[in-house]
Amino acid sequence: MSRNAAEGSKFGNEGNNVEEPNLGRMVVFLLLTSFAGLFAITPFRNSLIIHHRLTFPSGTATAHLINTMHTPQGARQTSKQVATLLKAFCGTVAWSIFQWFFAGGGDCGFRTLPTFGIMAYRLGFSFNFSMTNVGVGMFCPYKITVSMLAGSLISWGLVWPYIETKAGDWYPKSLDDDNISGINGYRVFIGISMILADGLLHMLSILIRTLYDMCKQQDNPQSMQQNAGGQQFYCLSAVIDRTTHSFDDRRRTQVFLRDRVPSMVPVIGYMVLSLISTVVIPHLYTQLRYHHVAFAYLIAPVFAFCNAYGNGITDMNIASTYGKIAILIFSSWVGLQDGGVVAGLAACAIIVSNVSTASDLMQDYKTGYITLTSPHTISISQIAGTALGCVINPVIFWAFFRVYNGGAHDDTNGIGPYAKVYRGIAMLGITENELPTHTMLFCKVFFALALSVSVLREVATCRSWRVRRYVPSTIAMAVAFFVPPTISIGMFVGSAAIYLWGRSDRDDMQLMSPAAACGLICGDGFGSLVSPMLTLVKATPPICIMFLSREVNDSLDAFMAAKATSS
Template sequence: MDQHRRRNEEEAEVENVFNSEEGYDKEKKKKQREREGGGEEEVLSVETAFENKPIPSWRRQLTMRAFVVSFVLSVLFSFIVMKLNLTTGIIPSLNVCAGLLGFFFVKTWTKFLEKFSLLKQTLTRQENTVIQTCVVASSGIAFSGGFGSYLFGLSERIAEQSEDTNHGFKNPSLSWIIGFLFIVSFLVLFSVVPLRKIMIVDFKLTYPSGTATAYLINSFHTIEGAKLAKKQVRTLGKFFSFSFLWGFFQWFFTAGEDDCGFAHFPTFDLQAYKNKFYFDFSATYVGVGMICPYLINISVLVGGILSWGLMWPLIENKEGDWYSKGLDQYSLHGIQGYRVFIAIAIILGDGLYNFFKVLTQTLSGLFHQVRNREMTINLPIADQDSPLISNLSYDDQKRTQLFLKDHIPTWFTIAGYVTIAAVSIFSLPHIIPELQWYYVLVIYICAPTLAFCNAYGCGLTDWSLASTYGKLAIFMIGAWAGSAHSGVVAGLAACGVMMNIVTTASDLSQDFKTGYLTLASPRSMFVSQIIGTAMGCIISPCVFWLFYKAFDDLGLPGSEYPAPLAVVYRNMAKLGVEGFSALPKECLLLCYIFFGSAVVINLMRDTLGKIGSYIPLPMAMAIPFYLGPYFAIDMCVGSLILFVWSKIDKIKADNFGPAVASGLICGEGIWSLPSSILSLAGIKPPICMKFLSRTTNSSVDNFLGSS
């Protein structure tokens, strides 16, 4: 989702696995209590369960099989993320799925080799962490690359929808996209690495998503956890097959260009269908609904009811007064203008509120951390008798030792940052001439600070504000360039530079936390992130290019892949350059109202305590304002399935719900690959299944009878 709030409810599931294990040695736990000064309560140590397992060196954690598996999973996940990007823009966290599938594939590989006595190295949790890091880094480029937002917003197709071709455009091309991503995706890796000790060891930031993923990986490598993982993978495979075959079955009924197939089934009647209220039989979004928290799904549905159920029908009654009659339904001077710009107002209100909220928390937390930080924190970590070590629990002692053992030289990170920045400042204006070198220089001067803020804020709140930083770059650079110097194109390109910086910062910090808790070396994590990023800079553009070439209507309203956020980002850039002069009548007033409402709703959520946690999220409510609520119904069906399942058997729902959801998402997501290939080959579905009203059907029957 554009708002990257990652809530990993799987953490509870993993903790249940640990709590259910009986394999801990009692004597070791006794020693653990003695080490920590005794105590009446028994403290369970994760690392005592792995004491007899040697920790491989950082080079041995980087195996060829790990990167082969990472490549395969990166292709799979890139298709999934790309499909979600180009349909609604709601993207759930796939970290757990990456860790689970990585474990399964390498475990299968090692068992096969073991049968023939060819196994040289067993699978370790460190290698599992390397796979997860590589896959997330690679598939993350499918989001931060802007294929459904700023990058596609540069194209002529989106510019025409925004009635904005006079501000310039740059059509997608595989060569310049790959070059652009390679230039902007690596810089922040070198700026975050020196901060890893401060973030993880000194400040002890939680990074909930990274912590939950680490617990899951640790559990896979225990006896009980491995058994559970095997069952989870089997469940994922079943629902993957079902989802893939369901996508294949639906394809047969989608011949023709408009309103064909199960995806256009008028579930609630034809009038409701006209206002986008229907269940479109998407296994993907049923799965997304099972992963996303209930509140997000309800928020999306509430936004759809408010907009398509109430507001748009009322505004349509103002046709001829607020806007001219007879306009194209997708003209921004008509009803479409209200849909786009009110959605933008809500997104900006929510984004700015949370930006200042997280920034305040970051500065406050940073102040207290620095004030309370002991000077002894910099004592040599290898010294077992140092105050730092002796005051830590056994687990933290071991983790801190190994986390700081494989030191990455500061001179290396500084040299890498300066070199990549110099190359970027020189190269980016050649790729996108509107993005002047001094714009890039200013962004890169601010980059370390912005990267730190986002990484620190994510550690506190599990909330990455990458898209908000990107929107700020759109307005700042766009206004700086101005209309006369293609400010729209410059703003969108600057958004890409900024989003890649802050996204990578938070993702790498999450991965470092995962590595810290699984005893993976920071060097192996850093190398894995670099290799994964390099994979993503090639895989994601190729996947996007396949979609772009296979579907001629990609990005058009009403198509299978409408890329709604591309239109939103383009119009944000247009607003930043032109102001509000082009808005339809009363649209600006409504934008002010909804911008303020987003701020007020967030304030209520933060001040009303437990009651506030039930108030819908403005960012989630904004998405159906432009696109419609049909996918919200799918997501709510997913929530309902999980809710009923939890009532019947909570343990099974907790353990297997994420696997079922991942299977549904992955199966239909990967179906987009053969679907694209069939389209490129000119093979079209044989049947169009369409739904007509009784009156229209009689007219068609009469016409066919008379002919």
């Protein structure tokens, strides 16, 4: 929003399309927007965690890490799990350090290894040795990883290469990959349309089941009183409709459902926060009017649910993508003369705050579910952490903003490169430039296809058809439209490792695989700090290992030979 971020724009760089950051205003804005997402997703926690049994890989990894350190099943099992975790952790960190030595330049290192050949590598298909992706794949069900791989093959292997052949016809050539006017516009809107199709179907089905169960309880108050009085392993019929096979699952379900919150409490809380924000936010950013803020809070729960559902399946948080959609909607709605740039960016912040906090809360609920932690405790901790973040994060941002020349971005200062990207999206929304040709047609087609697949999966599940095992996950395929194929391939490798491990020793796999996956994820996260730490001490990788095609290698050899002869 700042004037420095607007530098270089032909228009929209002055007046009410520019808004300098203010520390107090940022704190108030975050306090209003961040808590709404917690209330928006709470009514769906039982359905997402218990009924759909979503994985939420990051939350599951954290929970297994905690349980490994505090397991009540004996010192021998604990020592084996801890040993497996430490081996995976240390091995991953050592591998990260080893890779650093061979990354002495652009496109150098093992992450650029063309695993499936040069042609596939040019399309993005390669295994980049990211142990985080492998660890997440070890947690995810086989259907999810296979669906993501299928989505990558369809999108990055077929759809995007075909659309790239239309460059200069459907969209301008030589655009950045992040430019919404280019091929990235197809990726964003097609993927969002598929996610919305599947998310809306699940959201409507959950609401219908909940209303049906409430009507049944009102018609049979005696059964309701018996349930309220307490019953061993009691489960709401609207929440869980499948048999839990183990004692651990039944116990976790009992603990998770014990701290019940009336359905209307989070609904009322969200409505109250929405009303307060509708009144206050237009005074913080005058470019947004009351009806703009009200509409943002009306659509935010839909986006929050869709993102939480997708995050629970694939561990991918695409809140920023929903924010980009909000920028386009609100910037075009408000218009250039009334400050559409700032309005779109402020609306983006509202949506991203709601969607991101909702997804984080569900990850924490999954951790609490596995560790037998009270959901009330999780909720209180999340509220406290969100309140601290609403104060600490703006202060940290303000310190960097003041130190680095007020957010200016030039050749010597690379702070905040995404500021111009998001502002460019807002400029796209308020100008006459349209989205790439046939974008809406592609969205309609893929929306219909995703909805058809989702309906088929629900019907097949309800009627116990055998084909239900082979119907892919729509959201998993949609996420693959956004992320590079290397992520899908890494997750598939993790699932393949689990499958082969289970074939050789199923009991050992079930006991040790969570610890091994945790070690891979945590080790890769710690290993990613190696390069920045070495950069701080001005160390550079001594070797560059690069993989080239035979033709390029022959040309390089000829060039080096000619240079050696001339010298």
